[in-house]
Amino acid sequence: MVDKTNAVKPLSRGDRTKNAILDVSLKLFAVNGYKATSVRDIAGELGIKQSALYNHFKSKDEILSALISELTSSAIAELFSNFSAPDAYKQGKMLLLSVATTFKLISFDSKNEALFKLLMQEIFNNINIREIYNEYFYQENVKKLSSYLFSMMQDEMIKSSDPILLSNEFFAPLFFYQMQITLLKIDKKSTSFMVSLFEKHVEFFWDTIKIDKKDTLF
Amino acid sequence: MVDKTNAVKPLSRGDRTKNAILDVSLKLFAVNGYKATSVRDIAGELGIKQSALYNHFKSKDEILSALISELTSSAIAELFSNFSAPDAYKQGKMLLLSVATTFKLISFDSKNEALFKLLMQEIFNNINIREIYNEYFYQENVKKLSSYLFSMMQDEMIKSSDPILLSNEFFAPLFFYQMQITLLKIDKKSTSFMVSLFEKHVEFFWDTIKIDKKDTLF
DNA sequence: TTCATATAAGAACACTTGTTCATTAATGTA
DNA sequence: TACATTAATGAACAAGTGTTCTTATATGAA
Numbered sequence: 001m002v003d004k005t006n007a008v009k010p011l012s013r014g015d016r017t018k019n020a021i022l023d024v025s026l027k028l029f030a031v032n033g034y035k036a037t038s039v040r041d042i043a044g045e046l047g048i049k050q051s052a053l054y055n056h057f058k059s060k061d062e063i064l065s066a067l068i069s070e071l072t073s074s075a076i077a078e079l080f081s082n083f084s085a086p087d088a089y090k091q092g093k094m095l096l097l098s099v100a101t102t103f104k105l106i107s108f109d110s111k112n113e114a115l116f117k118l119l120m121q122e123i124f125n126n127i128n129i130r131e132i133y134n135e136y137f138y139q140e141n142v143k144k145l146s147s148y149l150f151s152m153m154q155d156e157m158i159k160s161s162d163p164i165l166l167s168n169e170f171f172a173p174l175f176f177y178q179m180q181i182t183l184l185k186i187d188k189k190s191t192s193f194m195v196s197l198f199e200k201h202v203e204f205f206w207d208t209i210k211i212d213k214k215d216t217l218f
Numbered sequence: 219m220v221d222k223t224n225a226v227k228p229l230s231r232g233d234r235t236k237n238a239i240l241d242v243s244l245k246l247f248a249v250n251g252y253k254a255t256s257v258r259d260i261a262g263e264l265g266i267k268q269s270a271l272y273n274h275f276k277s278k279d280e281i282l283s284a285l286i287s288e289l290t291s292s293a294i295a296e297l298f299s300n301f302s303a304p305d306a307y308k309q310g311k312m313l314l315l316s317v318a319t320t321f322k323l324i325s326f327d328s329k330n331e332a333l334f335k336l337l338m339q340e341i342f343n344n345i346n347i348r349e350i351y352n353e354y355f356y357q358e359n360v361k362k363l364s365s366y367l368f369s370m371m372q373d374e375m376i377k378s379s380d381p382i383l384l385s386n387e388f389f390a391p392l393f394f395y396q397m398q399i400t401l402l403k404i405d406k407k408s409t410s411f412m413v414s415l416f417e418k419h420v421e422f423f424w425d426t427i428k429i430d431k432k433d434t435l436f
Numbered sequence: 437t438t439c440a441t442a443t444a445a446g447a448a449c450a451c452t453t454g455t456t457c458a459t460t461a462a463t464g465t466a
Numbered sequence: 467t468a469c470a471t472t473a474a475t476g477a478a479c480a481a482g483t484g485t486t487c488t489t490a491t492a493t494g495a496a
Binding site for chain 3: 230231235266267269270273274
């Protein structure tokens, strides 16, 4: 028996339609919401009958569950994937800028954008989504950033203050701007101003926390 | 014919059930979402049959519309209602603190909290909600605050910079913290830390923008 | 109290929902 | 090519949806 785990796998018909179901479902759930999307809508978009879906998922809920589990590996949960080294904090402002950029890229990748919309629409009704959001996005990222900020404080790169507060203050606008952009795009309105706020936020934030040269004169 | 507009009105039976329908609908929509709430759920909660609803609203959608129009007068749209005077900017930090407090109070008033949850859940699917949010909450408040901030700059209370950016930077965390609190309350988790961030945000923000005494030495 | 009006109930409608199951067709391996 | 496996179809189901309409009851002004 040959181990095919790392081999190039020619996807079977079954796997291909399973992936297609997930793709189409994510798109429809993101646009119309989970409850407002019927299995007939999904099947219709794929050009198959709804009964065929049940060869791949045993319920509509299971499709949602499969999509939810993709959230854990989506961009919003992997903001620090480029910064595994413990001395990443030394990059200072560049680290913040990189996180902001990752955030910004969500709007330009249709899959990540759809996942974000799904997250936002179902988070109030689905406890699994809330848990994943809280654990993988909020707690994880706030914790990581605050530990980096703490290191920056010890290295006298930034002023001493509460790292958890700072971390929250840094993430909150990113999240808010992301939501605003998502809303604007639904109505096909211009997002350029909102997008520009990502960088401006980093500038503003870094100017606030960095050790001011003047201070060192005293 | 007597003008009763300002008189104490003994509500008719019709008006009372109409209000009750709105109350119950808001509660159910906020908890389960509009689509997942049936007219039978609403009627059931009121102890009447669903057909009776149609004496007061001609469709389920009209109930939602009535609730949406309440958004324009909800707390989230009236952040500056205590600051009509043009020289309100002179209060400086107190003005910011008052806005943050109004925001915070949303979580403690069940009606405003339900309206916020309704807003957040339906904003991605309902263009009317998006328009009201954008016009009455986002644009209106950002504009008002940025004009106050501009006045503060001219009065040399705070440092000169882009008032629109500052205004966004001030509101974004308030909104984010509000959302976090709403999510925590769904799962009956403690919100005290999150609530404390409202005041800390004002402190942090004001410290950032205020004219530093040291600067005046140069 | 009388009576037009306003509100509720009862029953039904046409339609949509998620899901099942027996049957047919396609797939890919021997 | 033959064949067991996998996937798609067609039809149906029970339950739930928003809404309508007729009938009965309650309300409040005369």
